[in-house]
């Protein structure tokens with residue numbers, strides 16, 4: 360049976376996490392279809408049709424789908440899920456918000472945040488903040504799954520030529536409306552997919568001091584991440600938080616500065632290829648997973664590092 | 669307004685988890701258990717709303733073993749008015765009561781209690797599912813405001829600011845609705861000893877899943893639970909120069 364991937368998009372472009380989700384889907388079955396639900400979303404549907412390995416794109420275009428309101432999206436996904444054995448979406452805040460609602464509509468027990476596909480019924484997922492890995496086997500006939508993007512390579516965004524079709528809309532549920540988005544946009548690479556991430560923690564002591572990390576990130580062309588403590592203290596916006604309950608990243612290089620290395624933080628970055636820790640406390644748990652540890656005062660080390668790069 | 673707050677008893681967030689030798693699960697015997705941190709935030713928010721006169725009654729609900737009464741007493745010591753414990757000895761982290769079953773239980777309780785809204789955690793720190801609130805909203809046909817960092821209750825509606833990947837999104841929801849909490853919503857208060865004593869006198873009703881006619885048969889079977897790949901620490905470098913050298917010439921990442 361074909362499998363259905365729910366595209367994350369902004370009506371014109373496809374969010375890269377969709378490409379990792381397609382890889383996971385292809386491990387289940389080669390017949391991968393993509394649902395692009397939105398409003399005025401022809402450009403996004405066209406982009407989806409070019410994704411390598413996608414056989415068919417279903418576009419649903421309706422005004423109530425412009426924003427990603429779960430109340431309006433979930434019924435559309437459920438209504439278009441007929442004939443699919445698996446329905447997958449990335450485990451981003453979009454997927455996390457909408458997919459459990461779909462699962463409940465279909466009376467199926469969602470499998471969250473998978474990191475491996477064993478077979479069509481069996482998947483691996485981290486539990487307890489990545490302190491254990493569970494392999495679970497689903498007995499539901501239709502499976503709703505969210506996919507941890509960093510655990511699967513991205514397929515090529517180009518090269519495919521999927522068949523296009525239109526799917527049915529479900530109307531406005533009339534339960535919710537979009538008020539606004541306070542976007543925390545920056546010119547830096549996207550945190551979730553950046554090759555290099557420089558993360559700061561409570562060690563910076565203030566928002567003003569945290570700016571120091573920006574110079575370092577600029578030098579490296581890196582994205583900026585943060586610990587919960589740095590976000591709670593207002594040094595950076597909420598979506599910079601890396602960890603069990605924030606973003607999961609796995610860059611080539613992760614530099615943790617002034618971060619102690621709590622389990623909840625490690626959960627979001629320990630699959631990075633190379634980890635550097637800069638901390639003045641040589642006992643800090645972050646050193647136990649760092650490839651290169653520098654015991655130093657960050658107020659000396661960060662400017663020096665920025666200078667010398 | 670009446671509010672229902674589902675709270676879960678989980679392993680304390682400070683505990684280092686150990687996988688059982690037979691790979692059947694994680695060790696929960698003689699391990700410190702607490703209220704799921706996100707649920708504490710939900711309880712706190714309900715109390716804050718009661719303090720400003722918008723909420724009149726706070727009912728906490730937990731699905732779990734007898735011991736789950738402990739976290740319910742904590743919630744009552746914080747300020748919740750009464751509790752309903754749905755008693756089960758099934759596992760709550762995996763292989764037992766799953767989010768869909770929890771959501772169905774909560775739906776049955778909502779049907780009985782008719783709250784004006786439900787506020788709960790976004791995620792249990794044991795199963796890390798992040799599902800139950802969204803599922804409950806679907807089963808009830810209600811709006812959902814997930815990952816909330818701000819909640820503004822209005823007349824027949826609630827505005828929820830949500831922590832999303834792109835920043836902060838605000839949605840306006842028709843009441844009744846389900847709200848799930850994120851870390852920045854508030855800072856839960858500490859309970860004081862006299863409040864713990866007072867909480868013991870508050871009403872705690874015990875019922876069973878059968879009373880609510882909810883089926884707890886799991887849909888997922890646990891094949892195995894294993895340790896994650898261990899990442900051993902590498903080397904300490906003595907200086908910034910040595911660090912740059914290693915990154916350039918050994919790791920070749922810059």
Ligand SMILES: Cc1cc2nc3c(=O)[nH]c(=O)nc-3n(C[C@H](O)[C@H](O)[C@H](O)COP(=O)(O)OP(=O)(O)OC[C@H]3O[C@@H](n4cnc5c(N)ncnc54)[C@H](O)[C@@H]3O)c2cc1C
Pocket residue numbers: 559560561562563585586587588589600601602603604605606616617618619620621622623624627637638639640643655656657658681705706793
């Ligand atoms: C439910 C829940 C969910 C959570 N989710 C997350 C999550 O997703 N992500 C996350 O990160 N955390 C999360 N946490 C929080 C986590 O438990 C830690 O509290 C947090 O990660 C600590 O942040 P930190 O390392 O910046 O601060 P701290 O632990 O205070 O560490 C600061 C570090 O800076 C060092 N330092 C101080 N000054 C200097 C200096 N001048 N030079 C060099 N080093 C210095 C110190 O030695 C220390 O190691 C969560 C917690 C809970 C309860």
Ligand SMILES: Nc1ncnc2c1ncn2[C@@H]1O[C@H](COP(=O)(O)O)[C@@H](O)[C@H]1O
Pocket residue numbers: 674675676677704706707729730731732760765767770788789790791792793795796797798799800801
């Ligand atoms: N056994 C339970 N009893 C009460 N509430 C629960 C239970 N399990 C989950 N919840 C609620 O659902 C939220 C999300 O849990 P989960 O979907 O398991 O990540 C939690 O933060 C709780 O508010």
